[in-house]
Amino acid sequence: MTSHEAPEAEMLPGLRAAVDDARAKAAATRRRKAASWEPAETDPVARVLVDIALAHLDRPFDYAVPVGMADTAVPGARVKVRFAGQDVDGFLVERASQTDHTGHLQPLRRVVSPEPVLAPEIVRLSETLARRYAGARSDVLRLAVPPRHAAAEKAPSAPAPEAAAPAPTRWAEVAHADAFLRRLAAGDPPRAVWSAAPADDWPAMVAEAVATTYATGRGVLVCVPDGRDVARVDAALTALLGDGHHVCLTADGGPAARYRDFLAVARGARRIVVGTRSAAFAPVHDLGLVVLWDDGDDLHAEPRAPYPHTREVLVLRAEQQGTAALFGAIARTAETQQLLTTGWAHELAVPREVLRRRVRVEAVPAEDRSVGTRIPRAAYDAVRRGLDVGPVLVQTPRAGYAASLACDTCRAPARCTVCTGPLAVAGPTVPPHCRWCGHVESAWACPTCGGRGLRAPVRGEARTAEELGRMFPGTTVRSSSGDRVLDRVGPTGDLVVATVGAEPVADDGYAAVVVLDTWLTLARDDLRAAEEALRRWLNAAALVRPGGHVVAVGDPAHPALQALVRWDPAGFARRETDERSQAHLPPAARIATVTGDLGALDDVLHLLDLPDGAEVLGPVAVDAPPPSAPAAPAGAVEHRVLLRVPRAAGQELSQALGDLQRIRSARKLDPVRIQVDPPTL
Incomplete structure (x- = not known):
């Protein structure tokens, strides 16, 4: 026997002891691991919503809670689980003592964070919204819960200071507002649709309603269209309650x-939460009031699946959580009018005599060219008189200089010689260029009459400011549009030219407001063209000071301009609702669109089990290329099918579309985009 073949009995005693010690440690480690993966003694089952947007997997899955995670795996926490052979994120929505699963439950991989960020009421809301919009709950939860920031979780949240309950003073002239506020103060859940009047300080009025609810120990959620509105409500709440009582949920401050x-x-x-559309999911404790401002603004329509609208989210929250609701705006949509018609809410508005005292509105035809420009004499006089006492606002629907051009001789639209796209001018000394391909037309000639002169039938805010500067020499003309939006202007006699939505607030209100090119706003090819036009005009006109003058340039006989002159958004909304009901259009009907290639749409129509009375319209091409463009390859052009059912069958339509999504997901068919109640048609 050689030396290297010595038996184990002849090994050195120290080496043998080291081997035995290593084996003992390995066995102890295995025992500890096995013990740590033992199920928890209390509620050992975790129901997890995995972050996978597949419709046929859109349900909670059961996992075992290891004893080592029993204290951190709380409902609402973020977890990692094993799913389909890979680690995926999820939310633990419930702990249970039993499971319906007959096999062995996989354990949770780990608890990412024990912070309960998903509240039970948001879990219920996500399920309802997913059914309502035929989407997946994981998509809703991406909208509801912001991405995790570990450093922010480590810092404690300081409690809010004590706050007094200031008495509301700005609602005195609003009919039935005192009853609404009394019920808020008593802890009741009243619901109202509020039409704000010209010269109303609506952020301060919202702040008073918020403070009335907050004084009862309940929470409040306020949703507004954009960051400028958030800043105004933020300032009003700070002035009324002080610092430290509310937060603003916007993306401007960064993820942390x-x-x-x-x-x-x-x-x-x-x-108290103030924010834009994603703030509608904020997990406010003891929620007592939801407030929505200007639901007609298209920023309230979520552009990501499943495309929920802020108004519908807050309506569902108010119903599920039994809260009060205040839906305010200067204009009124057909949807909020439907809330009044069905008795879901009651109306708050100022009497007619108050409106007549606050503002004077007139509409003048655009054909009056007595002062040599597209601005009629009545508008010119309103601007001139207004500049003597304060700032004047001129609203124009287009930004830029000249958004479209036409032949000065025959009025034919000026088109690009390369791609037939529309020509535009960016400034007074810049040659025309194509808005499609960018080609510069330095020597354009009209193909119809041979003329070389160009005119601008549609003039932007820059061209309008230039014209007004020549008309009122010595006056400061300020522009607000695009990325150069003014927030406020002072009380001096400046002339402010702004595009829609970029109108700055005047410290003391505008002495006069002029609305130009109303025909262009009404020319939109959309179901809501007239409703949206009136909303834009009213929002600008409401910025006047008490006793201000508003002039709209357009066809005085148009119903939308008549509603502006009478300041009657409620009557216009009732008329719109009646006409849409006769035409079987929303909100009297429920509509859904399905978009995809023609083969996918054929599968949809074959698999879809529609309710009785449903109509199928289409398919039609979506955004088809112009005739002069090269032929698109087969399947490159998307098509759309429109599905319409009576309002009473809306839930059945959503259920049918949800079933369709689950079938298509399970069979791995070509994707289609489903949108229930699209904001535009």
């Missing part, structure tokens, strides 16, 4: 600040 403020709400340290 947004998640920190979200955690302050989820922990109950803040019970």
Whole structure:
């Protein structure tokens, strides 16, 4: 026997002891691991919503809770689980003592964070919205819960200071507002649709309603269209309640600040939330009031699946959580009018005599060219008189200089010689260029009459400011549009030219407001063209000071302009609702669109089990290329099918579309885009 073949009995004693020690440690480690994966003694089953947007997998899955995670795996926490052979994110929505699963439950991989960021009421809301919009709950939860920021979770959320309950003073002239506020103060859940009047300080009025609810110990959620409105409501709440009582949930502060403020709400340290559409999902503790401002603004329509509208989210939250609701705007949509018609809410508005005292509105035809420009004499006089006492606002629907051009001789549209696209001019000394291909037309000639002169039938805010500067020499002309939006202007006699939505607020209100090119706003090819036009005009006209003058340039006989002159958004909304009901259009009907290639749409129509009375319209091409463009390859052009059912069958349509999505997902068919109640048609 050689030396290297010595038996184990002849090994050195120290080496043998080291081997035995290593084996003992390995066995102890295996025992500890096995013990750590033992199910928890209490509620050992975790129901998890996995972050997978597949319709046929859109349900909670059961996992075992290891004893080592029993304290951190709380409902609402983020977890990692094993799913289809890979680690995926998810939310633990419930702990249970039993499971319907007959096999062995996979354990949770780990608890990403024990912070309960998904509240039970948001879980219920996500399920309802997913059914309502034929989408997936994982998509809804991406809208509801912001991405995690670990450093923000480590910092505590300081509690809000004590706050007094100031008495509401700005609602005195609004009919039935006192009853609404009394019920809020008593802890009741009243619901109202509020039409704000010209010269109303609506952020301050919203702040008073918020403070009335907050004084009862309940939370409030306020949703507005954009960051400028958030800033105004933020300032009003700070002036009324002081610092430290509310948070603003917007993307402007960055992911860390947004998640920190979200955690302050989820922990109950803040019970007042102001934000844009994603704030509608904020987990406000003891929610007592939801407020929505200007539901007709298209920024309230979520552009990501499943495309929920802020108004519908807040309506569902008010119903599920039994809260009060205040839906305010200067204009009124057909949907909020439907809430009044069905008795879901009651109306708040100022009497007619108050309106007549606050504003004077007139509509003048555009054909009056007595002052040599597209601005009629009545508008010119309103601007001149207004500049003597304060700032004047001129609203124009287009930005830029000259958004479209036409032949000065025959009025034929000026088209590009390369691609037949529309020509535009960016400034007074710049040659025309094509808006499609960018080709510069330095020597354009009209193919119809041979003329070389160009005119601008549609003039932008820059060209309008240039014209007004020549008409009122010595006056400061300020522009507000695009990325150069003014927030406020002072009380001096400046002339402000702004595009829609970019109108700055005047400190003391505008002395006069002029609305130009109303025909262009009405020319939109859309179901809501007239409703949206009136909303834009009213929002600008409401910026006048008490006793101000508003002039709209357009056809005085048009119903939308007549509603503006009478300041009657409620009557216009009732008329719109009646006409849409006769035409079987929303909100009297429920509509859904399905978009995809023709083969996918054929599968949809074959698999879809529509309710009785449903209509199928289409398919039609979506955004088809112009005739002069090269032929698109087969399948490159999307088509759309429109499905329409009576309003009473809306839930059945959503259920049918949800079933369709699950079938298509399970069979791995070509994707289609489904949108229930699209904001535009």
